[in-house]
Amino acid sequence: MRIHRIAIRNFRGVQQADIALDPTGVTIIEGDNEVGKSSVADAVRLILEETDSSKKARIRALQPVGRDVGPEVSLEFSTGPYRLVYAKRWLKRPSTELTILEPERVQLTGRDAHDRVDAILDETLDRGLWQALRLEQGGGLNQASFALPSLGRALDLAAGGDLTGDREDALWDRISAERDQYFTATWRPRGLRVDLAERLVAAEERAAAATAAIAVLDQQVVEAARLATETTELAARQEGLERAAADLRSRAQVVATLRAEREQLASRHQVAASEHEKWCSVAERRLELAGRLTRSRDRLAAAERAVSQAAPARAAAEAHHRDAIAAHDADLAAVVEAEAVHLRASRDSEHRRQEIEVAQLRERHERVVTDEEALRVAAAVLDGAHVDGPLLARIEQAELEVVRAEAAAEAGAASVSISALAPTKVEIDGVAVALAEGDAHEVRLTSSTDLVVPGVVSLSIQAGAEDRARAERVLAARAELAHLCATAGVADLAQARHVAAARAEAERTTQEAAARIRDNLRDLTIEALAQKAERLATKVAGYASERAPEPSIPADHDLAQAAAREAEAALGACRARLAEAAAAITARATERNAAEIDDKGLATTVEHEAATLAGDLAALERDQAQLSDDALATALTGAEAARGEATRALASAESALAAEDPESLDAQVTNAAEARQRGADAIARNRLAIQRVQLGLEHDGEKGLARELDDALTARDHLQRALAAIEARAAAARLLYETFDARRSETRNRYLAPFRERIERFGRIVFGQSLEIELDADLRIERRTVDGITVEFDQLSTGAREQLGLLARLACASIVSSDGGAPVVFDDALGWTDPGRLPQMGAAIALAGRECQIIVLTCTPGRFAGVGAATTIRMAGPPRMTIVDGLSAS
Amino acid sequence: MxxxxxxxxxxxxxxxxxxxxxxxxxxxxxxxxxxxxxxxxxxxxxxxxxxxxxxxxxxxxxxxxxxxxxxxxxxxxxxxxxxxxxxxxxxxxxxxxxxxxxxxxxxxxxxxxxxxxxxxxxxxxxxxxxxxxxxxxxxxxxxxxxxxxxxxxxxxxxxxxxxxxxxxxxxxxxxxxxxxxxxxxxxxxxxxxxxxxxxxxxxxxxxxxxxxxxxxxxxxxxxxxxxxxxxxxxxxxxxxxxxxxxxVGTWHFVAHEAQLAGSADVGALHTFLDGFADKARTIVRLCLVGQLGLVDMVTLDEVLDHHTQLFASLERWERGSELVVLPADGDFGALQLAGFARDGLADLEAQAHGAAGRVAQDALALLYRLVGGAA
Missing domain, CATH: 3.60.21.10 (Metallo-dependent phosphatases)
Structure with missing residues (x-):
């Protein structure tokens, strides 16, 4: 479909407009807001959709306000083989006029005209395409659905001209529905398949339960048979046991008789043994008494022998004791003697030591006297000598100062040289100086000097100020020196130095003498020291006179000390010997006492043994009086014989009993009884078990388990067949679905390709060469990739979505254009697109315009300035309306 | 005596x-x-x-x-x-x-x-x-x-x-x-x-x-x-x-093997099954061998379905059956499938042969039904 001309009158605010359009290419209709651009778009839609009699709200809204006129639209367009002019007026004198120009000229009016246009459009126009290609003001950014018959046909042709139609689509729906009967979206079983499978499991479980129950019954049957067989065997065995038990019982009777006999004989044997033991005991007692008597006699004899043997030992002990006492007495005398010697030697040694001490004391006294004299001499020296160290130092300093002052005065003073031209005499400060011819004399003018050549001249030479000061310093130094010497009582420095040396010597003497006095006196006074020496000397003299002359006193203190030590050692030895002697006395005394006690004990033993012997003899005689030894022997022999006979009889009975093996027999009897009991128990148990099994079988056997099993198996077989059948159908449905789905996807991909490529071709102008897009099954853009970054359509910016929406429409229009197609209408589009992209969008629109009709309505003329080849039509505002025939833009 | x-x-x-x-x-x-x-x-x-x-x-x-x-x-x-x-x-x-x-x-x-x-x-x-x-x-x-x-x-x-x-x-x-x-x-x-x-x-x-x-x-x-x-x-x-x-018995067990190569064989099987006088007390097990086109298969299914209602039991013995179902010329030809549907059909036909072909055969039969070949 191509629109050639649109004319409107009295259409909303537009009084009149007449717009010619390029059938191929871009027409841009510009105009300010509310000049009626959208009315142009609405007019095209309404003339095609609404009959002239329509009173719908959207028709009534077309009525110009305040004017009694009907809105009119005239549209010239071609579609398919037709070219027609179509005009309608609504509301006021409604009318419809149609002139078909091609292929044959026809004129129609009214409803016929409307219907005919409808028919022509149905025949030639894909109305969905017509809708899809219009991007209207406020139409939003939603993508149009391009699942359109016309695009589909075009794409089919592009894909190889392989046209699938409604039949294939319906077939696919049925295939999908078939699949959905058996599978969920994730290919899990559903519906009857699940139900049958579950019922099959249930049936199998029922069958298994019934089989198990029957198996239990069968097992019970086997058990019953086994029990019956076992019972028969047990009964046979029981009979054997009974016979064996009877045999054992008769043997047991014999053994019982033998046991009774043996018990009787055992009793008799016990009596005989008891009698025999009694006589044995009497005989033993008799022997015991005789034995005791003999032993008593022996012991008495031994005691008497011991008494006689003990006497010499006691005498010897007493002699030893006495000897020990004598030895002790001798040792005691030796000790007394040694003590006297030791005392004298000690005193001698002390005497010699005191002698030495007297001499030492006297020496010390003499040294003290000497030193006291030295002290007195030194004190006298000190009294006369007043120059000590500091004073000497000050005198030396003063002397030095005088020398320095004098040197300074001399060096700084003017001098007068006097040369004698002839022998002469001069007085210098009153001092005459004789000069021979040619002699020279120099005078230092340290102070004012009077120079007189007597008789000739008197010169008074005055010192300068500096010379006076130097002279005064010399005088002051000298005065200080003189004052210090006077204070020291010396004439000059040399004397001062001599006096100072004498004073230092006296001070040293004083110190040394005082130290020695302290050493010699220690804590005594000099008088006490003298008295002490004299007292000790008196004592030494006394000892020498009092002491016996012999032996003589050792020559010196060392010898005396040696003699004292020797005497002390001798005394120690004597005392040790005395101690040993005392110990010997004690030991001997103990021995002597022991010998005395032994003696007394032996005597007591002899008495005791004699008494015992008398007692034993009496006892034996009493026994013998009751029963003589002969009578006793006879009774014992008789008892022995009786016992022997009883023992033999018992042994014989026991061997007879042993021959019957009574213990083994007892065990056999017991065992036989137990075995019989066990057998009887087993039989009883078996009978009970058989009864129980029988009851169980009777009860369960009538439950109809076979029927139950049969029912379950029948159900199972039927379900298995049904399930196998439905599974086969499901497999077939799946294979069919998957096979067709694969082919369908393949075809769809092939079919989508041209549309995708066309969008990309236009889009690359805008988004660059890397642009790729993906389409969904409805040919909508699903995602966009630019520079390798893929974004879902819905996640794109508003501008990008708007641009892709336009580009998709352009692509669709250009693909279907050869088949007639439909105009692309953009009403106030690209509002979201930033100015930087407008030129590229314009280029894309221009490119599409080469193949199809594009009508752009805009209130922003610059927005589409980038569309290269386009015809621009300006709709001006009031006064209402113009215009305008194709102002071609380049 | x-x-x-x-x-x-x-x-x-x-x-x-x-x-x-x-x-x-x-x-x-x-x-x-x-x-x-x-x-x-x-x-x-x-x-x-x-x-x-x-x-x-x-x-x-x-x-x-x-x-x-x-x-x-x-x-x-x-x-x-x-x-x-x-x-x-x-x-x-x-x-x-x-x-x-x-x-x-x-x-x-x-x-x-x-x-x-x-x-x-x-x-x-x-x-x-x-x-x-x-x-x-x-x-x-x-x-x-x-x-x-x-x-x-x-x-x-x-x-x-x-x-x-x-x-x-x-x-x-x-x-x-x-x-x-x-x-x-x-x-x-x-x-x-x-x-x-x-x-x-x-x-x-x-x-x-x-x-x-x-x-x-x-x-x-x-x-x-x-x-x-x-x-x-x-x-x-x-x-x-x-x-x-x-x-003395009144019931019958019948095991029957049928060779099927076309509509004539399907017809013969129909006649064979019709021939039983006491179908309600007859248990039939069929062993089906051969190859049928989809159209014949639909007919076969109808025959079996019908007789399943009549006989006490009519079962196909799966283990013994080797019946291959493949589209015959004209099964899909008249439908003139296009695009992915035509390609998918070809894929399935290619898979329908050989041991693993059973599922593909089933899928073909299903496809035949879905495109309206079998009511």
């Missing part, structure tokens, strides 16, 4: 799992009803008694209803005594149905259980030599055991036994197989007069004497049975024995 009816293998309580809920009860009822037929036949033929040579019941665990209905059916002809022999299905073990309270309580006077091995007099000079089973797995030839010590004393002895005859037994190692040769020898020297056997469901005369018979099941139980549905009418005279199998 004594006349009796020899039958066996009633196996009352047996069910066939492939039967549906409608036919199963009828099948069970027919198997009880045939007892009345036997009783009536015996009465009509002047038989003094009927021997049932084992496996009266399918198992010892049958439900009470089966026992009571069986006894009731036998009670219908009180003049005819039914001698029931326990066989391997219903041995006289601890769970024996013949000792169950239900059986004992409801047993009519004309029903005798041969519960001990040995002779049971049935008429002057005539006795049964009973060989009952006491458990499921005997370890010897019970018949030989029972015949030990017999002499030809003029008594007409009818051996009533159950089990496989060694000549016919595939299991050579079976210790309980009944030795045929001693039986023939005993028949020859007059120790016994007739051997009434049970176990084999096909009516069979064993050996050359004409006196050893398997009566067969009175109502068929399986497709493998050759000649079931009979009872053997036996006349014992002094020297001769006359036997005559008499049909």
């Amino acid at each position: 004594v006349r009796f009816l020899h039958t066996a293998d009633w196996q009352l309580g047996m069910t066939r799992h492939f039967l549906g809920s409608e036919s199963q009860p009828r099948f069970a009822a027919a198997r009880v009803e045939v007892i009345r037929t036997i009783g009536a036949l015996a009465a009509a033929e002047g038989c003094g008694f009927v021997v049932v040579a084992g496996d009266v019941f399918e198992t010892n665990h049958v439900e009470r209803q089966v026992v009571e209905r069986a006894l009731d059916a036998m009670a219908a002809t009180p003049a005819v005594t039914f001698y029931l022999l326990p066989g391997n299905h219903d041995p006289l073990d601890a769970a024996s149905v013949f000792r169950s309270p239900t059986f004992l309580r409801h047993r009519p006077a004309n029903v005798v259980v041969l519960d001990a091995p040995g002779p049971v007099p049935v008429a002057p000079g005539v006795e049964l030599l009973a060989v009952p089973w006491h458990h499921k797995h005997p370890l010897s030839d019970l018949v030989a055991d029972a015949m030990a010590g017999l002499t030809a004393d003029g008594t007409a002895r009818i051996v009533v036994a159950h089990g496989a005859i060694d000549w016919l037994s595939a299991d050579r190692a079976n210790p309980a197989a009944i030795a045929a040769a001693p039986l023939e020898a005993a028949l020859a020297d007059g120790r016994i007069a007739y051997v009434a056997l049970g176990d084999r469901h096909s009516t069979t005369s064993v050996g050359s004497t004409g006196r050893i018979w398997y009566a067969g099941a009175p109502e068929p139980t399986d497709f493998r049975e050759i000649d079931p549905g009979n009872a053997v009418l036996v006349d014992l005279a002094d020297e001769t024995v006359t036997t005559e199998p008499r049909a």
Whole structure:
């Protein structure tokens, strides 16, 4: 479909407009807001959709306000083989006029005209395409659905001209529905398949339960048979046991008789043994008494022998004791003697030591006297000598100062040289100086000097100020020196130095003498020291006179000390010997006492043994009086014989009993009884078990388990067949679905390709060469990739979505254009697109315009300035309306 | 001269799992009803008694209803005594149905259980030599055991036994197989007069004497049975024995293999199935072999579906069937599928051959149905 001309009158605010359009290419209709651009778009839609009699709200809204006129639209367009002019007026004198120009000229009016246009459009126009290609003001950014018959046909042709139609689509729906009967979206079983499978499991479980129950019954049957067989065997065995038990019982009777006999004989044997033991005991007692008597006699004899043997030992002990006492007495005398010697030697040694001490004391006294004299001499020296160290130092300093002052005065003073031209005499400060011819004399003018050549001249030479000061310093130094010497009582420095040396010597003497006095006196006074020496000397003299002359006193203190030590050692030895002697006395005394006690004990033993012997003899005689030894022997022999006979009889009975093996027999009897009991128990148990099994079988056997099993198996077989059948159908449905789905996807991909490529071709102008897009099954853009970054359509910016929406429409229009197609209408589009992209969008629109009709309505003329080849039509505002025939833009 | 009816293998309580809920009860009822037929036949033929040579019941665990209905059916002809022999299905073990309270309580006077091995007099000079089973797995030839010590004393002895005859037994190692040769020898020297056997469901005369018979099941139980549905009418005279199998059964098992290569074969199968007079008591198992186009397959399905409603059971024996269904020229041609549908069809056709082609064939058939080829 191509629109050639649109004319409107009295259409909303537009009084009149007449717009010619390029059938191929871009027409841009510009105009300010509310000049009626959208009315142009609405007019095209309404003339095609609404009959002239329509009173719908959207028709009534077309009525110009305040004017009694009907809105009119005239549209010239071609579609398919037709070219027609179509005009309608609504509301006021409604009318419809149609002139078909091609292929044959026809004129129609009214409803016929409307219907005919409808028919022509149905025949030639894909109305969905017509809708899809219009991007209207406020139409939003939603993508149009391009699942359109016309695009589909075009794409089919592009894909190889392989046209699938409604039949294939319906077939696919049925295939999908078939699949959905058996599978969920994730290919899990559903519906009857699940139900049958579950019922099959249930049936199998029922069958298994019934089989198990029957198996239990069968097992019970086997058990019953086994029990019956076992019972028969047990009964046979029981009979054997009974016979064996009877045999054992008769043997047991014999053994019982033998046991009774043996018990009787055992009793008799016990009596005989008891009698025999009694006589044995009497005989033993008799022997015991005789034995005791003999032993008593022996012991008495031994005691008497011991008494006689003990006497010499006691005498010897007493002699030893006495000897020990004598030895002790001798040792005691030796000790007394040694003590006297030791005392004298000690005193001698002390005497010699005191002698030495007297001499030492006297020496010390003499040294003290000497030193006291030295002290007195030194004190006298000190009294006369007043120059000590500091004073000497000050005198030396003063002397030095005088020398320095004098040197300074001399060096700084003017001098007068006097040369004698002839022998002469001069007085210098009153001092005459004789000069021979040619002699020279120099005078230092340290102070004012009077120079007189007597008789000739008197010169008074005055010192300068500096010379006076130097002279005064010399005088002051000298005065200080003189004052210090006077204070020291010396004439000059040399004397001062001599006096100072004498004073230092006296001070040293004083110190040394005082130290020695302290050493010699220690804590005594000099008088006490003298008295002490004299007292000790008196004592030494006394000892020498009092002491016996012999032996003589050792020559010196060392010898005396040696003699004292020797005497002390001798005394120690004597005392040790005395101690040993005392110990010997004690030991001997103990021995002597022991010998005395032994003696007394032996005597007591002899008495005791004699008494015992008398007692034993009496006892034996009493026994013998009751029963003589002969009578006793006879009774014992008789008892022995009786016992022997009883023992033999018992042994014989026991061997007879042993021959019957009574213990083994007892065990056999017991065992036989137990075995019989066990057998009887087993039989009883078996009978009970058989009864129980029988009851169980009777009860369960009538439950109809076979029927139950049969029912379950029948159900199972039927379900298995049904399930196998439905599974086969499901497999077939799946294979069919998957096979067709694969082919369908393949075809769809092939079919989508041209549309995708066309969008990309236009889009690359805008988004660059890397642009790729993906389409969904409805040919909508699903995602966009630019520079390798893929974004879902819905996640794109508003501008990008708007641009892709336009580009998709352009692509669709250009693909279907050869088949007639439909105009692309953009009403106030690209509002979201930033100015930087407008030129590229314009280029894309221009490119599409080469193949199809594009009508752009805009209130922003610059927005589409980038569309290269386009015809621009300006709709001006009031006064209402113009215009305008194709102002071609380049 | 004594006349009796020899039958066996009633196996009352047996069910066939492939039967549906409608036919199963009828099948069970027919198997009880045939007892009345036997009783009536015996009465009509002047038989003094009927021997049932084992496996009266399918198992010892049958439900009470089966026992009571069986006894009731036998009670219908009180003049005819039914001698029931326990066989391997219903041995006289601890769970024996013949000792169950239900059986004992409801047993009519004309029903005798041969519960001990040995002779049971049935008429002057005539006795049964009973060989009952006491458990499921005997370890010897019970018949030989029972015949030990017999002499030809003029008594007409009818051996009533159950089990496989060694000549016919595939299991050579079976210790309980009944030795045929001693039986023939005993028949020859007059120790016994007739051997009434049970176990084999096909009516069979064993050996050359004409006196050893398997009566067969009175109502068929399986497709493998050759000649079931009979009872053997036996006349014992002094020297001769006359036997005559008499049909008593009303049901039929039919196994049929059909070669299918086109619509003519499908038509022939239709005719074959239509030919059965008593479809409601006929159980058919079809083995279908060959190759059919989708259109013929739809026809076949219609034929089978129709007859499934008529027959007691009509089942396809899947294991034996090798029916390949492939689109024939024109099956899809007229539909002129385009695009992905045409390609998908080609893919399926390519897969439909060979061993793994079954699913693809099914898918093709499904496709055929979905495109509207089959209503």
